[in-house]
Amino acid sequence: MKKLLKWMIRIVLILLVVAFLFLFVAYWRSTNDCARYSAAPANPMKAIAYCDYGVANLKLVDAEKPTPNDDQILIRVHAVSVNPYDWHFVEGTPYIIRLGIGLRKPKDTRVGVDFAGTVEAAGKNVTQFKPGDEVFGGRGGAFAQYICARATGSVTLKPANVTLEQGASVDIAGMTALQAVRDRGSVQPGQTVLINGASGGVGTFAVQIAKTYGADVTGVCSTRNVELVQSLGADHVIDYTKEDYTKASERYDVILDNVGNHSLSENRGVLTPKGKYVLIGGGGANNQGLLGIMTRPLKAMIMSKFIDQQMGMMMAEPSQKDLAILGDLMQSGKVKAIIDRTYKSLDELPDAIRYVEEGHARGKVIVMVP
Numbered sequence: 001m002k003k004l005l006k007w008m009i010r011i012v013l014i015l016l017v018v019a020f021l022f023l024f025v026a027y028w029r030s031t032n033d034c035a036r037y038s039a040a041p042a043n044p045m046k047a048i049a050y051c052d053y054g055v056a057n058l059k060l061v062d063a064e065k066p067t068p069n070d071d072q073i074l075i076r077v078h079a080v081s082v083n084p085y086d087w088h089f090v091e092g093t094p095y096i097i098r099l100g101i102g103l104r105k106p107k108d109t110r111v112g113v114d115f116a117g118t119v120e121a122a123g124k125n126v127t128q129f130k131p132g133d134e135v136f137g138g139r140g141g142a143f144a145q146y147i148c149a150r151a152t153g154s155v156t157l158k159p160a161n162v163t164l165e166q167g168a169s170v171d172i173a174g175m176t177a178l179q180a181v182r183d184r185g186s187v188q189p190g191q192t193v194l195i196n197g198a199s200g201g202v203g204t205f206a207v208q209i210a211k212t213y214g215a216d217v218t219g220v221c222s223t224r225n226v227e228l229v230q231s232l233g234a235d236h237v238i239d240y241t242k243e244d245y246t247k248a249s250e251r252y253d254v255i256l257d258n259v260g261n262h263s264l265s266e267n268r269g270v271l272t273p274k275g276k277y278v279l280i281g282g283g284g285a286n287n288q289g290l291l292g293i294m295t296r297p298l299k300a301m302i303m304s305k306f307i308d309q310q311m312g313m314m315m316a317e318p319s320q321k322d323l324a325i326l327g328d329l330m331q332s333g334k335v336k337a338i339i340d341r342t343y344k345s346l347d348e349l350p351d352a353i354r355y356v357e358e359g360h361a362r363g364k365v366i367v368m369v370p
């Protein structure tokens with residue numbers, strides 16, 4: 001028995017050394033294609049790129065203007081919006097994500113997702129869009145003058161009464177809010193819904209969307225945002241600087257948590273007996289560490305096995321259908337994009353990311369792409 005134990009310890013140690021060596025070599029071999037930005041492009045356009053992690057390494061570069069394939073459209077981007085998603089990539093945090101996006105340097109040097117713009121050209125199989133159409137959606141590398149997007153991907157026509165800034169606000173935050181309320185929360189008329197982080201990008205959409213589903217909505221925000229959240233239709237607003245929602249006597253059928261600043265047990269304590277807790281995100285840019293909030297979904301999954309309430313994390317899925325639903329909601333005036341500030345040009349993008357990293361944006365932060 002003792003001998004077996006000794007051998008098992010040896011094998012574990014050898015595996016640990018091999019894993020360490022593998023990571024060490026992979027780390028030093030980790031590179032990207034940044035060299036291409038030093039050659040003059042044949043068809044230049046301006047784009048934001050980063051060769052190393054960190055906002056200070058974001059640069060406005062001359063990149064090659066993309067060419068659409070038969071199933072894609074070429075879009076002249078006019079406005080983009082910044083999400084916490086972007087700074088996760090720019091900073092490479094929590095560090096665990098670097099296993100996928102590049103250990104030492106970012107593998108993909110382009111950044112950004114949310115955009116609004118005009119179709120400049122369409123591939124021969126594209127029937128939904130034509131040159132001149134104004135569109136909005138999400139596409140990797142959107143912080144640029146031009147992008148190509150799959151015509152069946154996360155892109156849709158922008159209603160005429162929705163501005164480019166509003167259109168650029170929607171993809172990540174609006175889609176997350178819609179899928180959280182409708183799919184993960186399965187919100188029904190008359191249910192009580194609490195939205196923690198009601199004044200941010202996701203929260204401002206979530207309050208309005210939960211109201212369209214007939215919910216009784218409580219928004220949690222700081223003092224300066226109380227009026228804003230009320231104006232979005234919230235029935236009750238909790239100022240987190242004065243009151244802790246997890247210590248009050250109210251119970252909620254659904255909690256949508258954009259902040260993650262209370263434990264799972266505390267949140268469970270204010271759920272109704274069959275309530276649902278949906279973790280959307282949380283954690284600031286400076287405290288992501290190795291795993292960020294990634295241990296929480298696992299804990300929530302285990303916890304859900306032993307209780308009647310449902311607790312878990314959601315990951316929003318890109319969806320053209322959902323984008324069109326959000327476009328309709330905005331066209332009809334039932335949902336509006338709340339815009340905190342608008343930066344004038346792509347070279348101000350690092351400032352926009354730094355601002356979102358502070359964690360106190362009121363709605364969305366836009367950067368125009370002249």
Ligand SMILES: NC(=O)c1ccc[n+]([C@@H]2O[C@H](COP(=O)([O-])OP(=O)(O)OC[C@H]3O[C@@H](n4cnc5c(N)ncnc54)[C@H](OP(=O)(O)O)[C@@H]3O)[C@@H](O)[C@H]2O)c1
Nearest residue numbers: 084176197199200201202222280281282314315316360361
């Ligand atoms: N799972 C997914 O698929 C998914 C999709 C999108 C986003 N996310 C994540 O969801 C989170 C929210 O995204 P977002 O775009 O809404 O971020 P955001 O716009 O940066 O959110 C900022 C808002 O958070 C509020 N806030 C900060 N501390 C708070 C607290 N203790 N209590 C209540 N509110 C607080 C701020 O209000 P004050 O200024 O009043 O403090 C501010 O309005 C992020 O972590 C993001 O990464 C996840």
